[in-house]
Amino acid sequence: MNTEKIKKYLNHIGGEMVVCENDCLGISGGNEDNHTNGIVPRGMFLDGPETDGPGVIVVGINPGKSSKTERKVYKSAMSEGKPLYPELWKKENQKTKKKFSYHKRIEGLLGTSPARPIFWTDLVKCETAPARKKAGKKSPPAITFKACMNEFFRRELAAISPDWPIIAAGQEVYKFLTSMYPDRTIFGIYHPGAVKMDKNAKKFYAKGHRILQNAIKRFKLGQAVWLPGYEEP
Numbered sequence: 001m002n003t004e005k006i007k008k009y010l011n012h013i014g015g016e017m018v019v020c021e022n023d024c025l026g027i028s029g030g031n032e033d034n035h036t037n038g039i040v041p042r043g044m045f046l047d048g049p050e051t052d053g054p055g056v057i058v059v060g061i062n063p064g065k066s067s068k069t070e071r072k073v074y075k076s077a078m079s080e081g082k083p084l085y086p087e088l089w090k091k092e093n094q095k096t097k098k099k100f101s102y103h104k105r106i107e108g109l110l111g112t113s114p115a116r117p118i119f120w121t122d123l124v125k126c127e128t129a130p131a132r133k134k135a136g137k138k139s140p141p142a143i144t145f146k147a148c149m150n151e152f153f154r155r156e157l158a159a160i161s162p163d164w165p166i167i168a169a170g171q172e173v174y175k176f177l178t179s180m181y182p183d184r185t186i187f188g189i190y191h192p193g194a195v196k197m198d199k200n201a202k203k204f205y206a207k208g209h210r211i212l213q214n215a216i217k218r219f220k221l222g223q224a225v226w227l228p229g230y231e232e233p
Helices: 003-017 032-036 068-080 084-099 101-110 130-134 142-158 171-180 192-196 199-218
Strands: 045-047 056-060 118-122 166-169 186-189 224-226
Touching (some): 003 084, 045 084, 056 101, 056 171, 068 084
Parallel strands (some): 056 166, 166 186
8 A cells, every 4th residue: 555545544543543532541641631731642653755665663662751842832732723633743753753762773773775664653652650650660551552552553553554564662562463463574672762771682773773674574474573582594
């Protein structure tokens, strides 16, 4: 499917996502109070060139804490009744993408040749509630994963051809996706945030671009591999 058609469908889903008011457990962003404070569901957009060929899907677990700048922009848009998606929301997220190592590091693994579209998304669209983080739990509870994935993620994936391989950022995401989508090609990688704490993750991001790019060329539909433990033939 042409990326222009994919984008049109994803824009429709994104329009529903940013105004979602499902008051799910363990998150900030999915209710009216959070929306008026500029905390909105986010993290999903299609980037890169338009093409008829396959791109890549990058899946994280859920967005990190939104910055004061992000909240200010969204809060202002909400109060003025402006649409948050796709124009404003995508513009702000592309600005953000340039600043954060999450996107930079994964783009470094993918390389620029050939140039390909990248669909960035998360299993859960809202950031984890501060109280849950204080309790030592970085991710939302399982019931929230189920609700949000049924509402948005499943529909996103259904819109994109299976010949787009999935890059799963982190072991938790990799386990989720391989159990739920055995017919998709999935490559698990360390979450970019692990580079600061794990020397093996740092080593992988320094040299993993060749492994990932070769795997994308070599692996067939329905195959899955955790790349940090993969030895090339």
